[in-house]
Amino acid sequence: xxxxxxxxxxxxxxxxxxxxxxxxxxxxxxxxxxxxxxxxxxxxxxxxxxxxxxxxxxxxxxxxxxxxxxxxxxxxxxxxxxxxxxxxxxxxxxxxxxxxxxxxxxxxxxxxxxxxxxxxxxxxxxxxxxxxxxxxxxxxxxxxxxxxxxxxxxxxxxxxxxxxxxxxxxx
Numbered sequence: 001x002x003x004x005x006x007x008x009x010x011x012x013x014x015x016x017x018x019x020x021x022x023x024x025x026x027x028x029x030x031x032x033x034x035x036x037x038x039x040x041x042x043x044x045x046x047x048x049x050x051x052x053x054x055x056x057x058x059x060x061x062x063x064x065x066x067x068x069x070x071x072x073x074x075x076x077x078x079x080x081x082x083x084x085x086x087x088x089x090x091x092x093x094x095x096x097x098x099x100x101x102x103x104x105x106x107x108x109x110x111x112x113x114x115x116x117x118x119x120x121x122x123x124x125x126x127x128x129x130x131x132x133x134x135x136x137x138x139x140x141x142x143x144x145x146x147x148x149x150x151x152x153x154x155x156x157x158x159x160x161x162x163x164x165x166x167x168x169x170x171x
Contacts, residue, residue, distance in 0.1 A: 001080055011086040014159060017056045018049045020067050023089065024074045040073040051154040068106045103168075 021028050021037045028037040029045070036045045039058035046059045056065040065073070071082035 003083055008068075010090065011083060012068060013054050015054075015067050015086060015089055015160065016051070017054050017065070017067055017070070018051075020086075021049075021056065022068060024070060026070075026074060039063075040070065041154070052158055054158075132165070 006064075006134060018028075018035050018037075026040065029034065030036070030101055033046070035049055037047050037056065038045060039047055041061050041062055041063065043060060044058065044060045047057060048059070049056045054066070057063070058065075068079065068082050071077065071085050072079065075082065075085065077085070117149050
């Protein structure tokens, strides 16, 4: 099977790596205001994500992981099956209540409005979307929720900037 550069670009950049970590069931937490996850190789939590590059990094292993790398490691699948899995995530983001861009069969993303993104944001705690925060440690959870929302917004802004540049280049 052959995938275009654009299709692979979308899969690597339009699925927030911190959200994928949650979907894959990788243990994660917010520590000192930073999103941390258990490295799929060494299992350590000396990790982080960079929303600007949409990469996850293990500082102990000194490895960067993109979305495809993570799926291959966690699901122990080859490249083709990992890409297929990520495409199903993109298709599920196609739902009307989703803040993520829709992916057509061509693999190109359609722009969404920032207002739609902001209205649909739900708290993310330890990589999982919550309808309402648990009642324990409300203040700490509120800070964690705000940190996660800021990270999500930064990712969306980066994504929108890339889309604007792509549209300008196509003119």
